[in-house]
Amino acid sequence: MKNTLAINGGKPVRDSYLPYGKQFIDAEDIQTVINVLKSDFITTGPTIEQFEKQVADYVDAKYAVAFSSGTAALHGACFAAGISTNDEVITTPITFVASANCVLYQNGKPVFADIDPETYNICPKSIREKVTNKTKAIIPVHFTGQPAKLDEVLKIAQEYNLIVIEDAAHALGSKYKNKKIGSIGDMTMFSFHPVKHITTGEGGIITTDNEEYYQKLLQFRTHGITRNLENLIDNHGPWYYEMQFLGYNYRMTDIQAALGISQMRKLDSFICKRKKYVKIYNEKLKELPQIILPKQLNDVCSSWHLYVIRLNSTLLKVDRKGFFQALQKENIGVNVHYVPVYMQPFYRQLGYMPGICPNAEKIYKDIITLPLYPGMTEKDIQDVISALKKVISYYSKS
Structure with a gap:
């Protein structure tokens, strides 16, 4: 332009337009995607699990569950946290709308805490002022990639028995006091939109050390359906599956995961x-x-x-x-x-x-x-x- x-x-200083952000795709990325396109699986197959393990290992988390977008991943985290009607969730206003919309999807109420005027991250003092007997969780956002003051956030969460869902859409690769973001809160979301640190086209992921959250996230992204024999209420045979709650089709594809695997190397x-x-x-x-x-x-x-x-x-x-x-x-x-x-x-x-x-x-x-x-x-x-x-x-x- x-x-x-x-x-x-x-x-003008420049003859051509310089965007504020843009993906970086090279020949290795393209070939990795082509390899999956030629394979037996292009939707939810083995490449998803490989990508999830790669991200979990990178951030020192036990589990990772990939989603079709960062927004879908946040929705999944709110579901796994049990957020429902009349629950309040404290977050920051200086963020993309998804950080609050995910609460509305679960019929909860977003409550906005003010920001630190120096770092622009959520202010722990303001969080504390907004806690009520209806508060269920806190969603701190690591704005621009700089982690929020997690020690103080976690202290408040512990005092009031709150769940911490980190919105780390900006913060893949960031550290807080030498701990990797993705291994600190109850659940952490990363985004793979093209302007983020790596891209899968669209996509997101939740990392967690909590096995209960992990199982709920897996089921939530697939219509609420399970084939896990241990969890089935009934069993009609080896073909049988159960929809046990209203979930969503929030699955990532193997095509996207392949791109993510290649991008993670860089x-x-x-x-x-x-x-x-x-x-x-x-x-x-x-x-x-x-x-x-x-x-x-x-x-x-x-x-x-x-x-x-x-x-x-x-x-x-x-x-x-x-x-x-x-x-x-x-x-x-x-x-x-x-x-x-x-x-x-x-x-x-x-x-x-x-x-x-x-x-x-x-x-x-x-x-x-x-x-x-x-x-x-x-x-x-x-x-x-x-x-x-x-x-x-x-x-x-x-």
């Missing part, structure tokens, strides 16, 4: 590249007072799904919308993560009102996501930096 509408009508190299580009961003942008760089905690290791800056509006004579559009005119594909969930029209219809989470609403007005993905080159990173400096120079207050 070519753009000639840069600031002052001049030439995950660590993908993360290294993301960290390399973040270091360049940090070094080159730290001298610009017009923007606030991401805050990094000392006791966590982020796998850097997103690089989110915040505008210092007191030093700029333009609002976020104008700044955003100016960068797009330079062919830099910026984005915003996220509109606070409860500000969406559907949630307003449910009775959620502005003012629930003041920090989230304030920060939402100023944040912009810069491009970051392993397929980028150092020149791409420099182009983003050049565009930022150009726009800042043009819009800075004298």
Whole structure:
């Protein structure tokens, strides 16, 4: 996409459009998928189990259950946790809508805790303030790949007998105090959407050490059906299966799992590249007072799904919308993560009102996501930096 509408009508920093995120697929990935296409199984076959084991081993979890999407995986986790009518689940508003929608799917009620104004992750103090006798679970989101303060979250959960479902859609490969995300909470969800650390096209997974949750997740993703002889209520013969509850068709295919297996082999190299580009961003942008760089905690290791800056509006004579559009005119594909969930029209219809989470609403007005993905080159990173400096120079207050 070519753009000639840069600031002052001049030439854009880039001739071609640079997206904020994009999958990286190579010949090995393609061949792995072709091999499955030529095999006997292209839907739910042996490749699914191989992929699940690969992910479980990587994050040091006992079990993993693959789903057709991260959203489906979160729904499965809410089911396994026993969330139902009148149950409340605390989560963050600065996330994709799926983190809260999964509670609604089970007829529960999402409750939004405010965020830490420095890390943009869910604030444990706010969680504690939102706990009631109806609270059943907490869904912390590891925003941008930086883990939330899990020690404090788990302490609250233990005090009130709550289940912790980590939304780690951004955090495959992240660590919290030297423990891998995916091995800490009761259940953890990872997403394999194309802009995430690895992709299966669409897809998600739940990791857990709890065998009861594991069995429920397996059955939930397949219509609530089981063939497990130990669990059957009746048995008509070797062909027999039972639908024991209302589940869903949330199965991943072997085609997707094959891509995931190949992508997992490259995950660590993908993360290294993301960290390399973040270091360049940090070094080159730290001298610009017009923007606030991401805050990094000392006791966590982020796998850097997103690089989110915040505008210092007191030093700029333009609002976020104008700044955003100016960068797009330079062919830099910026984005915003996220509109606070409860500000969406559907949630307003449910009775959620502005003012629930003041920090989230304030920060939402100023944040912009810069491009970051392993397929980028150092020149791409420099182009983003050049565009930022150009726009800042043009819009800075004298």
